[in-house]
Amino acid sequence: MRAVKVEHMNNDIINNIGLNHYLILAALLFVTGMAGVLLRRNIIVLLMSIELMLNSVNLTFVAFSKYLGILDGHIMVFFVMTIAAAEAAVGLALAVSIFKRFNEVNIRFFEHLKG
């Protein structure tokens, strides 16, 4: 399907899936995650919204990688995934200690955090 490139197909946004489709999808996912971070009060849901944002960034990297024909985007996705996993581990450990103390995981308890 990629081989057949007819000129009038270029404006057909339903059938001709290109870089822009993936970028806009990733942008919408990112914005969804950001709305979650701003609007929700539960720490675990906040962490999940951050994961959503990181995922949308990964999608952007991979889309660019295919479009430009270089693999460096895939490497960045690797790094982002590792850091996301690490962030989730520490975030959840923090959530567990907050829960042990207050029996709830609301973001307002994070003001009790001190060194």
Place this chain on the structure above:
Amino acid sequence: MTADAFLFWFLAIVTLVSGLSVILLANPIYSALCLAMTMVGVSALFVTLNAYFIAGVQLIVYAGAVMVLFVMVIMLFDLKKDLQAFTRGILSGALKIASVGLLAGLVVGAIAISTGLLAEKTTDNPVTMGTGMESTKALGNILFSKYIFGFEALGVLLLVIAVGAVALARSKGGTHEQ
């Protein structure tokens, strides 16, 4: 509609709907399960972008490990429906939604304006070759040559995180001495 286009629209709808459900559902368990669904959808989108290995890693790391951890923690807490799921205050809420909308508009506008600035490479590149093995080999080659420093740094980071997570989890309630 071609098969490729159908696949993209289907996956786009699945990821967007489940992504929205993550932030709109008041029960964190359903949020977490919807996020897992989003991860699987993103993984399938990676397959449509010829990133087979990354798609597999996405399934193993995100959907198979990180999200299971989230679901497990939520179930351990036995959280019910959040009583106060969303932030209070109509004004601040409206402000937040407006800023999110502004960001969305800016990003989509920027994409629309900048389209066509980059030239697409369709032939003779490592990403579109074959069905995965060639690009995975090329990926390994640059990961262990060009990006070896980043790779080692990530190893150190993971060690620090492992020690930190264990130290946090062992403390008895709260994050500091009482």
Place this chain on the structure above:
Amino acid sequence: MGMGKDIFEITVNGLKLVVIFLMMVQAVPILVWLERRGSAFIQNRLGPNRVGPLGLMQLLADAVKFLTKENFVPDTAKPLLYYAAPVFALIPGAVAFSAIPMSTPIHIDAFEMFGSSWGPYTFLVQGYDIGVGIVFILGVSSLAAYTLLMAGWGSGNKYSLMGALRASAQTISYELALGLSIVGVIMLYGTFNLMDMTMAQQGPLHFAFMGHTVTANWLPNWGIFYQPLAAILFFTTTFAESNRLPFDLAEGESELVAGFHTEYGGFKFNMFFIGEYGHMMIASGLMALFFFGGFGIPYVSVAQVQEWAASATSTATGASALVALVHFLSFFIKFAFFLWVFIWVRWTLPRFRYDQLMDFGWKTLLPWALANTILTAFVIYIASL
């Protein structure tokens, strides 16, 4: 990938997926019968032998019982999750099982049908060929943890929840050792593709070491001779992944009633059962594929089988189908043997304690898998000098 270029190929490929799924589901009653008779044999009992010859009709009787049981939802359950969990239990097993190559491809010559000619086709004897086979199988089967959690939490029962938490913690802990144990195999063959791995294991044992070629004609070129430690680690971790004894802490009748499926009965329970056996089948298939030459026949090469088949049949299509059948039988014998080992171990070993299970996974299997990876890397480097 892609389903094919014309209607015939697409139809056959679609049917193939259905047939492989049905094969997996239909193997379950036979395995259940084998398990019950086998356990009886091991424990010096008779087992189910009343219904039909050798008790084989017992399978049918069980199915009827499962289907006609009363359908109920516990009071405290969340109906959505409660019903979704058994359905999701089938998916990872079925999807991953389809990616295992079970025989040589079948070539069909051009032929005439419905007044038009249909070009030559090649059909793989597997659901679909994914370039990165192992990564895909590991990824899909790691989704099985959600089923356990959904069932455990959706049942609204403390025993179910505890069973689900135990089971999923066990699954994600052992996944690490599982993934690391096959890194050695991947390095050895230099590919993720399961078909390429099988083809690399044909012929007598031979390898290049520091410029010399070593050949041992009395042994087949199987992975177990290169990676014995990986084989043991892999097979052990798959027991934990499929929640079988001695790692079936998730069920633990004496402590947790029946673990995550305490509240399930009838056909919903049966679907969990099919899921568990599906994991066993994937594990046995992969074990045969990684370490025992896949569909290859020891001491006989694919070319020799093709020669024999060409002399036995008149058409090239028939010969190709016969070759595929012979190799499928070879695969099936290995596959069935490992399934029997699963059953054998279940009725031989006692259950671990939970802390022993975690210690074993993190402090024994994981370091050994890591050591195997490093050792393999060194040996491959030295051999290539």
